[in-house]
Amino acid sequence: xxxxxxxxxxxxxxxxxxxxxxxxxxxxxxxxxxxxxxxxxxxxxxxxxxxxxxxxxxxxxxxxxxxxxxxxxxxxxxxxxxxxxxxxxxxxxxxxxxxxxxxxxxxxxxxxx
Amino acid sequence: xxxxxxxxxxxxxxxxxxxxxxxxxxxxxxxxxxxxxxxxxxxxxxxxxxxxxxxxxxxxxxxxxxxxxxxxxxxxxxxxxxxxxxxxxxxxxxxxxxxxxxxxxxxxxxxxxxxxx
Numbered sequence: 001x002x003x004x005x006x007x008x009x010x011x012x013x014x015x016x017x018x019x020x021x022x023x024x025x026x027x028x029x030x031x032x033x034x035x036x037x038x039x040x041x042x043x044x045x046x047x048x049x050x051x052x053x054x055x056x057x058x059x060x061x062x063x064x065x066x067x068x069x070x071x072x073x074x075x076x077x078x079x080x081x082x083x084x085x086x087x088x089x090x091x092x093x094x095x096x097x098x099x100x101x102x103x104x105x106x107x108x109x110x111x112x113x
Numbered sequence: 114x115x116x117x118x119x120x121x122x123x124x125x126x127x128x129x130x131x132x133x134x135x136x137x138x139x140x141x142x143x144x145x146x147x148x149x150x151x152x153x154x155x156x157x158x159x160x161x162x163x164x165x166x167x168x169x170x171x172x173x174x175x176x177x178x179x180x181x182x183x184x185x186x187x188x189x190x191x192x193x194x195x196x197x198x199x200x201x202x203x204x205x206x207x208x209x210x211x212x213x214x215x216x217x218x219x220x221x222x223x224x225x226x227x228x229x230x
Contacts, residue, residue, distance in 0.1 A: 004155075031216070032217065034218065034219075042223070043204070043221040043223050043224060044204070044221050045221070046218045046219075091155075093216035094158075096169070099144055099161075099208055099210045099216040099217065100146060100158050100161045100168070100169060100216070101158070101219060102158065103155030103157070104155050105153075105154055105155045106153075106155050
């Protein structure tokens with residue numbers, strides 16, 4: 001079945017720096033790759049997603065890139081702010097299950113001012 | 114638009130006791146999921162319903178966990194008997210997509226935090 005690996009597990013940056021989180025997936029049939037942000041004690045919330053027919057997508061300070069050949073995708077956050085501090089999860093669709101997602105183990109991002 | 118509702122938010126039980134969690138998805142969402150999130154890990158899919166039918170329950174420990182979605186709306190997840198390793202947040206999510214191969218955003222509830230002593 002699908003497996004999603006996420007790195008790094010923790011990431012500390014200074015305010016204004018860029019942050020990059022990387023994920024790899026195992027099933028070449030996966031076609032949807034979202035990123036969720038989860039603040040402490042809160043629900044996971046979608047921040048950006050990308051489908052397999054697109055190589056890159058950007059939304060203000062956040063961008064996601066996808067390399068289907070290598071089966072990896074990355075989240076890029078530029079000009080980080082303290083409010084970006086949270087746990088970020090990547091996910092990939094499970095082709096056999098239609099719309100379900102399998103999640104990575106998460107990256108704890110800390111942005112210090 | 115109201116979000117995904119879950120209850121209770123917190124539950125503490127002794128091992129071998131039983132517990133039930135309830136979820137009300139966003140109105141009109143055909144697909145409902147239960148995920149287990151152990152502290153420090155990503156959500157793990159337990160079961161997926163489409164309307165009131167099960168799409169995938171391969172990761173559900175069926176000797177102790179059960180779930181149902183009556184009338185294709187609300188859902189309950191039950192654990193009986195609970196073990197220490199069941200301590201986790203149980204997240205319910207829903208999606209408007211009713212099937213097919215094109216996945217989309219999952220809308221999560223706030224979760225039910227279970228502590229098993």
